[in-house]
Amino acid sequence: MDKTGVERRHIRVRWWRDDAKTYRQIARFRWRWSAGSRIFLWxxxxxxxxxxxxxxxxxxxxxxxxxxxxxxxxxxxxxxxDNPLYARIQEPGPRRAVTGTFVCKPNASCRHPAG
Incomplete structure (x- = not known):
């Protein structure tokens, strides 16, 4: 079940998580199904x-x-x-990693994001 109590049969995954070992760790929502923490990714x-x-x-x-x-x-x-859409300014240099700064539309109430 998801946080609103709706039973889900599919999950949206955080595919960027290199450290995930179980489906609970890779799921994009808080998983209430306790068995999910024991189902390992093959x-x-x-x-x-x-x-x-x-x-x-x-x-x-x-x-x-x-x-x-x-x-x-x-x-x-x-x-x-109340939430702006952000952009990322990529710094010059090697393109193998994400570098740069988050920005949002001028005059929007941007949070001060980490680099």
Missing amino acids: SRPFGTTDVPVVIGHYTLSGEPHSLSERVVCVDYNAAKA
Whole structure:
């Protein structure tokens, strides 16, 4: 079940989590099903990438930050009026890692995100 009590049969995964060992750790929501913490991933279900990846549509919460060395999300619940959509300015240099700064529309009430 998800946080609202709806039974789910599919999960949205945090595929960027290199450290995930169980389905509970890779699930995008708080999993109330206690057995989920004991179902181990047989292998890393997703390949790695050699280039930075920018994602959206995950409606994350909290301060914008890099999700891993090569993955950054720019959607921190931007569908709500008080939450801006962010962009990431990539610094010049090697393109194998996410570097740079989060920015949002001028005059928007941006949080002060981590680099």
